[in-house]
Amino acid sequence: MTRPTLVWMRHSLRLGDHPALHGAVSSGGPVVPVFVWATEEEGNWAPGGAGRWWLHHSLAALDTALAARGSRLVLRRGPTAETLVDLAKTLGAGEVWWNRRVEPAARQQDEAVARALQDAGIKARPCAPDLLVPPESLLNKSGGPFQVFTPFWKAATTQIPVPEPLPAPTAWTPPETWPESLPLDALDLLPAVDWAGGLREHWRPGEAGAWDRLSGFLDASAAGYSEGRDLPGVHGTARISPHLHFGEISPRAVFHAVEAHAAAGAGQGVDAWLRQLYWREFGHYMLHHFPHTPEAPLRGEFAAFPWRDDTPGLRAWRRGLTGYPIVDAGLRELWRTGWMHNRVRMIAASFLVKDLLLPWQAGAAWFWDTLVDADLANNTLGWQWTAGCGPDAAPYFRVFNPVLQGEKFDPGGAYVRRWVPELAGLDNPWIHRPWEAPELLLHAAGVVPGDTYPKPIVEHAGARDRALLAYRQIRRG
Numbered sequence: 001m002t003r004p005t006l007v008w009m010r011h012s013l014r015l016g017d018h019p020a021l022h023g024a025v026s027s028g029g030p031v032v033p034v035f036v037w038a039t040e041e042e043g044n045w046a047p048g049g050a051g052r053w054w055l056h057h058s059l060a061a062l063d064t065a066l067a068a069r070g071s072r073l074v075l076r077r078g079p080t081a082e083t084l085v086d087l088a089k090t091l092g093a094g095e096v097w098w099n100r101r102v103e104p105a106a107r108q109q110d111e112a113v114a115r116a117l118q119d120a121g122i123k124a125r126p127c128a129p130d131l132l133v134p135p136e137s138l139l140n141k142s143g144g145p146f147q148v149f150t151p152f153w154k155a156a157t158t159q160i161p162v163p164e165p166l167p168a169p170t171a172w173t174p175p176e177t178w179p180e181s182l183p184l185d186a187l188d189l190l191p192a193v194d195w196a197g198g199l200r201e202h203w204r205p206g207e208a209g210a211w212d213r214l215s216g217f218l219d220a221s222a223a224g225y226s227e228g229r230d231l232p233g234v235h236g237t238a239r240i241s242p243h244l245h246f247g248e249i250s251p252r253a254v255f256h257a258v259e260a261h262a263a264a265g266a267g268q269g270v271d272a273w274l275r276q277l278y279w280r281e282f283g284h285y286m287l288h289h290f291p292h293t294p295e296a297p298l299r300g301e302f303a304a305f306p307w308r309d310d311t312p313g314l315r316a317w318r319r320g321l322t323g324y325p326i327v328d329a330g331l332r333e334l335w336r337t338g339w340m341h342n343r344v345r346m347i348a349a350s351f352l353v354k355d356l357l358l359p360w361q362a363g364a365a366w367f368w369d370t371l372v373d374a375d376l377a378n379n380t381l382g383w384q385w386t387a388g389c390g391p392d393a394a395p396y397f398r399v400f401n402p403v404l405q406g407e408k409f410d411p412g413g414a415y416v417r418r419w420v421p422e423l424a425g426l427d428n429p430w431i432h433r434p435w436e437a438p439e440l441l442l443h444a445a446g447v448v449p450g451d452t453y454p455k456p457i458v459e460h461a462g463a464r465d466r467a468l469l470a471y472r473q474i475r476r477g
Contacts, residue, residue: 002027002028002029002030003029003093003094003095004029004030004031004032004091004092004093004094004175005024005027005029005030005031005032005093005094005095005096005097006024006032006033006034006087006088006091006093006095006096006097007020007021007024007031007032007033007034007096007097007098008020008034008035008036008080008084008096008097008098008113009021009034009035009062009073009098010035010036010098010099010101010247011099011101011130011245011246011247012098012099012247012250013035013059013061013062013207013246013247013248014062014168014207014210014247014248014249014250015062015065015066015069015168015169015207016165016166016167016168016207016249016250016253017165017166017167017250017252018099018166018168018250019099019127019128019166020098020099020125020127021033021097022166023097023125023127024095024097024172025169025172027095028173029094029173030091030173030174030175030176031071031172031173031174032074032087032093032175032178032179033062033066033071033072033073033074034073034074034075034076034084034087035059035062035073035074035075035076036076036077036078036080036084037075037076037077037078037187038078038080038083040078040079041078041079041105041108041109042103042105042106043104043105044294044295045103045105045294045368045376048368048371049191049195049369049370050199050338050369050370050371050372050374051368051371051372051374052190052191053189053190053191053196053199053338053372054199054203054205054242054246054338054372055189055246056184056187056189056190057205057206058205058206058246059073059075059184059187059189060184060206061205061206061207061208061248062206062207063184064206065206065207065208069169069170069171069172070171070174071172071174072174072178072181073181074087074178074179074180074181075181075182075183075184075186075187076181076182077182077187080109080112080113081109081112081113081115081116081117082116084096084113084117085116085117085120087179088117088120088122089120089122090179091175093122094122094123095123095124095125096113096117096122096123096124096125097125097126097127098113098125098126098127099126099127099128099129099130099247100126100127100128100129101129102129102131102135102284102287102288102377103376104287104291104294107291110126129284130244130247130250130251130252131251131281132156132160132162132251132252132255132277132278132281133156133160133278133281133284133285134160135284135285135288135289136288137160138152138155138156138159138160138285140155145285145286145289145290146282146285147286147298147391147392148391148392149278149279149282149391149392152278152282153275153278153279153282156278156281157278162252162255162256163252164252164256165250165252165253198335198336198337198338199337199338199372201337202337202338202339203242203337203338203339203372205242205243205246206248207249209243209248210240210243210244210248210249211249213238213239213240213243214238214243214249214254214257217237217238217239217240218258218261220235221235221236221237221238221269222238222258222261222269222273223269223270224236224269225237225269225270225272225273226269226272227269229272229273229276229342229343230343230409231343231409231410232330232333232341232343232344232409232410232415233410233412233413234414237341237342238273239339240254241280241339241373241375241378242338242339242371242372242373244280244373244375245373245374245375251277251280251281254277255277258270258273258274258277259274279381280377280378282381282391282392283377283378283380283381283382284377284378286298286377286380286381286390287377287380287381293380293384293390294376294379294380295361297384297387297389297390298384298390298391299388299389299390301474301477302387302388302389302474304474305359305389305470305474306357306470306473307357307358307359308356308357310356310357312457313356313358313457313458314352314356314358314362316454316457317331317348317351317352317356317358318331318366319331319335320332320335320419320420321454321457322351322454322456322457322458323435323454323455323456323457324351324403324406324456324460325406325416325420325423325431325432325434326344326347326402326403326405326406326409326410326415326416326432327347327348327351328419328420329344329410329415329416329419329420330344330345330347330348330419331348332420333419334370334371335370336419337372338370338371338372338373339371339372339373340371341415343405343409344415345382346382346386346400347400347402347405347406348363349363349382349383349386349387350386350398350399350400350402351400351402353383353386353387354399354400354463354464354467355399355402355458355460355463355464355467356457356458356463357463357466357467357470360383360384360386360387360389363383364379364380364383367379367383388471396468396472396475397468397471399464399467399468401460401464402460403432403433403460406431406432407429407432410432411428412428413428413431416431416432417431420453422446422447422453423445423447424445425444425445425446425447426441426442426447427441427445434447434449434453435455435456
């Protein structure tokens with residue numbers, strides 16, 4: 001009889017297009033899916049509060065999907081290598097399959113697990129990570145990694161075809177006796193004080209939720225994506241980033257689903273969206289080749305950047321009380337839903353690092369704790385891009401004016417009125433600059449600057465000059 005096989009589910013919490021699960025099932029013997037909770041092996045980047053909430057519900061959804069196929073998810077606590085070896089020995093398993101990851105701590109974990117299995121006489125079967133572009137397979141003409149997105153994107157799309165996704169196995173042999181498993185609640189992933197009502201309202205973790213979200217986008221918004229993606233007041237984006245992060249849907253499956261939709265006549269919007277999917281790939285590619293970047297700038301000269309120490313300013317930014325409505329709306333959306341519209345992420349990030357001159361690492365840490373799609377690769381790429389110290393960095397002289405950005409991308413004020421309801425009674429053009437509104441209109445709208453809504457914590461023009469001076473000094477060495 002063929003020996004049992006373990007599948008370490010890790011951050012691939014799905015059944016469809018799962019190379020490790022597919023390989024284990026193909027072995028023909030009993031298959032045991034296992035998830036190991038080991039935050040101490042994540043380095044400085046253990047999942048934050050929002051991510052832990054999502055993980056709890058994603059694991060529950062995965063266990064339900066497995067049960068429908070006569071299987072189940074075995075839950076254990078780490079250390080991961082010891083746990084997998086012990087479980088494999090208990091079951092008499094001959095192989096352990098898993099999908100690799102590119103995060104620095106995860107790569108160390110990969111190596112530790114492979115060594116421990118080899119030492120125990122158990123075959124390690126690591127598979128390709130959940131990416132369109134294997135990071136080690138794409139280099140520039142000089143033999144080094146790309147550091148600019150457009151050449152990376154052109155090379156990736158012309159040199160590396162995206163494989164067809166693997167079908168989800170319909171059934172496989174269970175073990176004669178299931179090993180012990182922790183109850184999900186024993187992992188303590190949910191908050192002790194229930195602050196997650198907004199997350200429950202807006203999200204459905206799990207593979208089925210991922211496909212529902214993607215299908216809804218393709219049917220309703222994809223054709224208008226090019227125009228709608230920058231407007232936070234409308235549902236113009238896919239919002240599948242948390243599903244991708246937790247591996248509830250693979251980028252290969254997403255790519256081919258979008259391509260099929262485009263073939264049916266979806267048009268320009270789908271092409272623009274696929275480019276964004278490759279921007280996500282670029283983040284993972286950069287993290288693979290430059291593993292120090294979650295904490296340190298890619299461009300070494302920025303290690304000496306004259307960041308300020310402003311605890312009250314950071315606190316106001318986190319709470320959405322900066323006095324700039326589009327910034328505050330974004331931070332409040334984040335706190336309430338665990339997500340922020342991408343255009344507003346750029347505006348809020350620019351305000352932190354350029355208007356307040358606070359270090360990008362502080363913003364990245366806040367996003368990490370509060371985003372349901374907190375992905376180390378993309379969080380790092382986005383913040384370093386805004387700060388001007390990473391690949392494809394925004395020009396140092398690009399300092400978003402939060403008022404003009406609000407007027408351009410939330411022209412009717414719908415987004416601000418939703419998330420900053422104390423300003424809802426203000427009409428345009430004052431909704432994005434309430435401190436300039438006539439006193440009579442403020443009174444009629446029930447707005448008292450500095451009382452019901454804060455005055456701006458910094459004057460943008462002066463802050464811009466201060467930031468440009470600091471950036472010029474860095475450029476001059």
